[in-house]
Amino acid sequence: MIDGPPHERPGAEMRADAARNLDAVLRTGARLLAEDPSTTISTIAAEAGVDRRTVYRRFATREALLAAVFEAKLDSSERVLDEARLTEAPVPVALHRYVEGIIPVSREWPVDTRRLMLDHPTAGLRREELSRRLDAFMRRAADEGFLRAGLPAGWARAVLDDLVDSAAHRFPDLRPPQAADLVVDTLLNGLGRPS
Structure with missing residues (x-):
């Protein structure tokens, strides 16, 4: 059986979404942490348009995100x-x-x-x-x-x-x-x- 196009494959779409979310979190984090090093992960997640639990699963602390x-x-x-x-x-x-x-x-x-x-x-x-x-x-x-x-x-x-x-x-x-x-x-x- 031949796989469907990428947009019909849930795994590929989820990986692409995860990559976009990670990129958004990192870029938003860079900007906000440069402005205020005490910015919280919750603030970064909200600004990036990502659920904060998703960010916490990837980065347990603000320092881990900063790294x-x-x-x-x-x-x-x-x-x-x-x-x-x-x-x-x-x-x-x-x-x-x-x-x-x-x-x-x-x-x-x-x-x-x-x-x-x-x-x-x-x-x-x-x-x-x-x-x-x-x-x-x-x-x-x-x-x-x-x-x-x-x-x-x-x-x-x-x-x-x-x-x-x-x-x-x-x-x-x-x-x-x-x-x-x-x-x-x-x-x-x-x-x-x-x-």
């Missing part, structure tokens, strides 16, 4: 770094790809992953590895002459992080390609070697 949000943000960030080809692509190209990709991640997952270090050590290690990759890219940019010599250690990376954060959150109407143009221009021309 899942952090993991989702780290997964997205890792994909952005991979796709930017930070070690292979020319520095300006890789930088633009990174910024254009990370701005939507920052907007979709506005939680501050610096909290990971104390509260979620495994995820904190992942965050550290992603940060090391970005630090290595910034050293490469300096070594290849795209950044002025003699800047304090970590300065260019801190400026990049601040520019990305500003583009993502203070200028939400900027589309990611436009924001990337501005960030890359500001970073490379503002910190570039004098002519």
Whole structure:
């Protein structure tokens, strides 16, 4: 006997609903927890349009939900770094790809992953590895002459992080390609070697 189309198969539909619900809970949780870290699971469930018992079955505590949000943000960030080809692509190209990709991640997952270090050590290690990759890219940019010599250690990376954060959150109407143009221009021309 041949199975019916996916919409006629209850198991597939239930799995799709569960995946949509989980995505809604994680994205809503990211937004609400970024605004107020004490937001309750019940509030998140209501805002996501999901029964709170469904959320509690998946996440026993707000901290468990927050850990899942952090993991989702780290997964997205890792994909952005991979796709930017930070070690292979020319520095300006890789930088633009990174910024254009990370701005939507920052907007979709506005939680501050610096909290990971104390509260979620495994995820904190992942965050550290992603940060090391970005630090290595910034050293490469300096070594290849795209950044002025003699800047304090970590300065260019801190400026990049601040520019990305500003583009993502203070200028939400900027589309990611436009924001990337501005960030890359500001970073490379503002910190570039004098002519």
